[in-house]
Amino acid sequence: MRDTSPPPPIITLEGVEKYYGDYHALRGISAEIGQGEFFSLLGPSGCGKTTLLRAIAGFEDISQGRILLDGRDMEGVPPNKRPTNMVFQSYAIFPHLSVAENVGFGLRKSSLSAEEKKTAVGEALEMVGLGGYGTRAAHALSGGQRQRVALARALILKPKVLLLDEPLSALDKKMREQMQTELRRLQRQVGITFILVTHDQEEALIMSDRIAVMFEGEIAQLAPPQELYRRPATRRVGEFIGMMNFLPAEVQGAQGDLVEVDVAGLGRAKLAQDQCPMGAAGKASIGLRPESLTLLFDGQGAERVAAGTVDEVTYYGDMTYYDIQLDGAPGVVSVSMRNMPGRRVLERGDRADLAWDPRAMVLFC
Amino acid sequence: MRGGGLKTYAVIYLIFLYAPIVLLPLFAFNDGTIIAFPLQGFTTHWFAELVRTEALIEATVNSLFIAVVTAILATCFGLFAARAGTRHRFPAKAGIMGFIMLPLVLPEIIVAVSLLVAMLQVGLSPSVWTVIAGHVLICTPFAIAILNGSFANMDNSLEEAAIDLGETQLSTFRLITLPLVMPGIIASLLICFTISLDEFIIAFFLSGNEPTLPVYLWGQLRFPGRLPVIMALGTILVALSILLLITAEYFRRRGLRRAGLKDTGGFL
Numbered sequence: 001m002r003d004t005s006p007p008p009p010i011i012t013l014e015g016v017e018k019y020y021g022d023y024h025a026l027r028g029i030s031a032e033i034g035q036g037e038f039f040s041l042l043g044p045s046g047c048g049k050t051t052l053l054r055a056i057a058g059f060e061d062i063s064q065g066r067i068l069l070d071g072r073d074m075e076g077v078p079p080n081k082r083p084t085n086m087v088f089q090s091y092a093i094f095p096h097l098s099v100a101e102n103v104g105f106g107l108r109k110s111s112l113s114a115e116e117k118k119t120a121v122g123e124a125l126e127m128v129g130l131g132g133y134g135t136r137a138a139h140a141l142s143g144g145q146r147q148r149v150a151l152a153r154a155l156i157l158k159p160k161v162l163l164l165d166e167p168l169s170a171l172d173k174k175m176r177e178q179m180q181t182e183l184r185r186l187q188r189q190v191g192i193t194f195i196l197v198t199h200d201q202e203e204a205l206i207m208s209d210r211i212a213v214m215f216e217g218e219i220a221q222l223a224p225p226q227e228l229y230r231r232p233a234t235r236r237v238g239e240f241i242g243m244m245n246f247l248p249a250e251v252q253g254a255q256g257d258l259v260e261v262d263v264a265g266l267g268r269a270k271l272a273q274d275q276c277p278m279g280a281a282g283k284a285s286i287g288l289r290p291e292s293l294t295l296l297f298d299g300q301g302a303e304r305v306a307a308g309t310v311d312e313v314t315y316y317g318d319m320t321y322y323d324i325q326l327d328g329a330p331g332v333v334s335v336s337m338r339n340m341p342g343r344r345v346l347e348r349g350d351r352a353d354l355a356w357d358p359r360a361m362v363l364f365c
Numbered sequence: 366m367r368g369g370g371l372k373t374y375a376v377i378y379l380i381f382l383y384a385p386i387v388l389l390p391l392f393a394f395n396d397g398t399i400i401a402f403p404l405q406g407f408t409t410h411w412f413a414e415l416v417r418t419e420a421l422i423e424a425t426v427n428s429l430f431i432a433v434v435t436a437i438l439a440t441c442f443g444l445f446a447a448r449a450g451t452r453h454r455f456p457a458k459a460g461i462m463g464f465i466m467l468p469l470v471l472p473e474i475i476v477a478v479s480l481l482v483a484m485l486q487v488g489l490s491p492s493v494w495t496v497i498a499g500h501v502l503i504c505t506p507f508a509i510a511i512l513n514g515s516f517a518n519m520d521n522s523l524e525e526a527a528i529d530l531g532e533t534q535l536s537t538f539r540l541i542t543l544p545l546v547m548p549g550i551i552a553s554l555l556i557c558f559t560i561s562l563d564e565f566i567i568a569f570f571l572s573g574n575e576p577t578l579p580v581y582l583w584g585q586l587r588f589p590g591r592l593p594v595i596m597a598l599g600t601i602l603v604a605l606s607i608l609l610l611i612t613a614e615y616f617r618r619r620g621l622r623r624a625g626l627k628d629t630g631g632f633l
Binding site: 057059078079080084085086088089090091092094095096105106108109153154157 | 520522523525526527528529530531532533541544545
């Protein structure tokens with residue numbers, strides 16, 4: 001198994017609270033962010049993720065709690081004195097300066113000689129794939145190029161932590177996917193802790209070592225991507241990350257480490273403790289990902305099978321998504337099937353058999 | 366032809382607007398003391414006489430001094446107000462901004478009379494400085510309106526980015542804010558200068574025995590023989606005003622180009 005224990009912390013958040021007047025923007029945020037980690041703050045708009053990022057940068061004062069950066073309390077330390085640099089959502093490229101002047105802006109007060117500064121700017125531009133762009137006017141750059149200049153400008157100061165505020169949201173889909181891989185590569189190359197704010201769950205899953213999912217100013221779950229996807233801590237996290245089916249379930253009792261549940265439309269199953277993040281009692285529901293249900297085609301068999309009727313078919317080319325009305329269950333479940341040679345696509349109204357696996361279930365109370 | 370009526374209207378409107386101004390240079394170069402057609406012939410005599418009139422030179426110096434000081438002060442105040450208005454939230458902001466902009470619509474005669482009363486109450490005697498005070502009052506709203514646009518065009522994150530990169534509030538203002546709003550500052554200086562230069566009512570009430578150019582001009586109207594000289598002076602003023610506006614617009618557009626922004630409309 002992969003070692004998921006976090007590296008030594010570079011940032012420690014201790015009960016961070018933020019009020020805007022009566023509005024409670026951050027409610028007791030505590031977390032440790034590791035040295036060299038790619039950490040994401042994920043959540044819907046208004047969940048406080050940007051506020052938290054700006055509090056770490058020093059642009060927002062916190063009402064209560066402590067932010068430790070490399071062991072130092074940041075209380076009262078202004079942004080220009082913190083070992084953090086930020087990539088802004090708008091990139092904030094200085095429009096009246098050239099690309100090189102933008103990238104070298106933070107070196108103005110350094111003790112480097114003019115020659116050394118020039119070399120550093122050249123290297124920083126090289127690193128983000130903009131070698132030779134130094135003399136261009138900043139406002140003549142494309143969105144992707146601006147993004148790279150912003151990265152080079154922030155990284156040239158070798159901060160302990162790089163803060164990225166929705167850096168990819170302004171790019172088109174193709175560019176965004178390219179930058180996701182590139183940011184990840186860059187982060188490994190420089191070994192600096194990156195903290196990314198995003199509302200895009202896919203982006204967070206692709207890029208992060210660990211993700212903090214935030215709702216209403218609180219961290220709902222903090223976990224590596226795989227754990228977050230496979231074992232969401234609450235129903236809301238499960239709904240926010242990817243697609244999840246929910247079926248009513250009744251807890252029958254515990255047998256040693258196992259919890260026995262009766263799931264509507266599927267049947268009885270035994271779940272391990274880690275599949276019950278909220279405990280197990282009485283009326284509950286289980287969560288199941290669409291890809292953990294499998295449609296059975298002519299003659300195929302499985303250990304556990306449930307029957308239902310196809311209610312809706314959505315064809316994506318590589319995948320087909322089915323809405324299946326399970327016999328004896330309220331509502332439909334979504335099932336995704338890869339379209340393989342020889343596998344037919346069912347039609348609305350067809351009867352279907354579904355194979356299911358209790359290991360893919362999560363119980364929510 | 367479609368829109369023919371509207372086109373005619375537009376042409377008549379422009380004639381109405383500019384025909385009287387065209388008359389100024391016409392009579393300024395006319396060799397005759399009577400302002401009437403037919404023209405008598407070409408002369409630069411009136412311009413020469415203009416230069417010889419000492420009171421006129423004095424009034425011009427007064428006006429230029431007042432206009433320069435007014436432009437600088439009003440633009441500074443406008444800069445502060447516009448930055449506060451676009452960057453910060455504070456209690457009763459809408460009300461405060463409204464009151465600052467009010468002189469824009471206040472009848473100038475009211476401003477002039479109340480300023481005169483207030484001035485006499487505190488024992489100030491009329492001088493160029495009291496005129497400057499009045500002119501700053503009416504010019505500041507224009508400066509704010511112009512600079513508001515400059516600040517609104519500027520991304521908030523730019524200042525934060527500079528601070529994030531190690532600059533102080535002050536050096537950020539110098540390195541980032543000032544260069545980016547400079548076109549607005551120049552435009553504001555020129556507009557305020559122009560407004561102050563040909564403002565009459567406030568200057569008339571507050572200038573005492575240090576008349577400005579418009580006040581002097583008005584005094585000269587009593588002597589029909591001086592009319593052609595006034596026409597000459599008017600010609601120079603109109604030329605100067607147009608030149609200033611063009612310069613202001615040039616700087617505004619250059620600033621937009623530099624910052625890579627879209628033109629959202631200006632003065633010209």
